[in-house]
Amino acid sequence: MEVTLLNWTPDPENTVAAAARLCYSPSSIAELCTEMQGVTAAKLIARLMEMGHLSPIEHASFTFGVEGVSRALTHQLVRHRLASYSQKSQRYVDESNFGYVIPPGIRDNPRARQEYLAVMEQIRRGYALLAATAEKEDARYLLPNACQTSIIVTMNCRSLLNFFERRCCARAQWEIQKLAWKMLALVKEQAPTIFARAGARCDMDGTCPEGAMSCGRWQTGKNADV
Numbered sequence: 001m002e003v004t005l006l007n008w009t010p011d012p013e014n015t016v017a018a019a020a021r022l023c024y025s026p027s028s029i030a031e032l033c034t035e036m037q038g039v040t041a042a043k044l045i046a047r048l049m050e051m052g053h054l055s056p057i058e059h060a061s062f063t064f065g066v067e068g069v070s071r072a073l074t075h076q077l078v079r080h081r082l083a084s085y086s087q088k089s090q091r092y093v094d095e096s097n098f099g100y101v102i103p104p105g106i107r108d109n110p111r112a113r114q115e116y117l118a119v120m121e122q123i124r125r126g127y128a129l130l131a132a133t134a135e136k137e138d139a140r141y142l143l144p145n146a147c148q149t150s151i152i153v154t155m156n157c158r159s160l161l162n163f164f165e166r167r168c169c170a171r172a173q174w175e176i177q178k179l180a181w182k183m184l185a186l187v188k189e190q191a192p193t194i195f196a197r198a199g200a201r202c203d204m205d206g207t208c209p210e211g212a213m214s215c216g217r218w219q220t221g222k223n224a225d226v
């Protein structure tokens with residue numbers, strides 16, 4: 001899995017702080033943008049985050065390039081509606097040599113791995129046969145959830161916090177969990193105050209909504225091991 005931060009709102013925290021301050025200040029926007037630098041911005045953002053006053057953080061967005069992930073992952077990812085996506089198309093791109101993700105539970109089980117690889121080879125052969133005689137958009141019906149894909153994703157900070165809350169959780173599926181932790185590490189470098197308490201619910205406020213299905217991490221205060 002390759003995750004790259006392609007682009008983001010310049011000065012994300014100063015932009016958010018200026019937007020938040022605007023609500024309560026008689027200053028001009030130009031004045032606010034100069035006033036709201038560095039420490040002042042960080043203090044104000046920390047307060048916003050504490051109060052749950054989150055609309056100002058919608059002004060900063062991040063764009064990620066994600067490669068070498070499965071279609072099973074992207075199917076879950078695109079359920080997050082407050083985001084923009086562009087994904088490699090199986091209608092237009094030939095998939096005769098498709099790469100595929102091997103889940104660790106199969107990779108580390110020699111018998112399951114052998115069967116998995118054999119089935120993938122069968123699918124490859126079947127796809128190549130069909131793609132030679134039918135449209136790619138129809139041949140793709142043979143392709144597995146494991147098929148590797150590339151996707152570009154843009155989310156604002158508020159949507160990212162929601163994404164991390166759901167997908168950094170140990171109850172989330174392993175592959176999207178891994179993606180979420182990688183995305184979080186990247187945005188933390190650019191907006192450390194906004195994402196200071198980001199992660200699963202237990203990272204955010206020390207609680208867990210999972211009840212009997214909880215992994216128990218919220219009681220240990222340790223980070224997930226993904």
Ligand SMILES: Cc1cc2nc3c(=O)[nH]c(=O)nc-3n(C[C@H](O)[C@H](O)[C@H](O)COP(=O)(O)OP(=O)(O)OC[C@H]3O[C@@H](n4cnc5c(N)ncnc54)[C@H](O)[C@@H]3O)c2cc1C
Pocket residue numbers: 079080081082083159162166167171172173
């Ligand atoms: C562990 C786990 C298991 C899951 N299992 C399943 C499953 O078995 N089946 C399944 O179908 N999905 C499943 N999901 C997907 C889940 O139900 C959500 O669709 C997904 O996590 C996107 O979350 P979201 O709606 O909060 O995000 P977004 O779509 O980005 O929405 C963000 C927030 O905006 C608000 N919002 C967005 N759209 C609306 C709207 N139309 N009306 C009102 N408010 C809105 C909500 O507050 C929402 O939380 C699972 C998710 C997780 C994390």
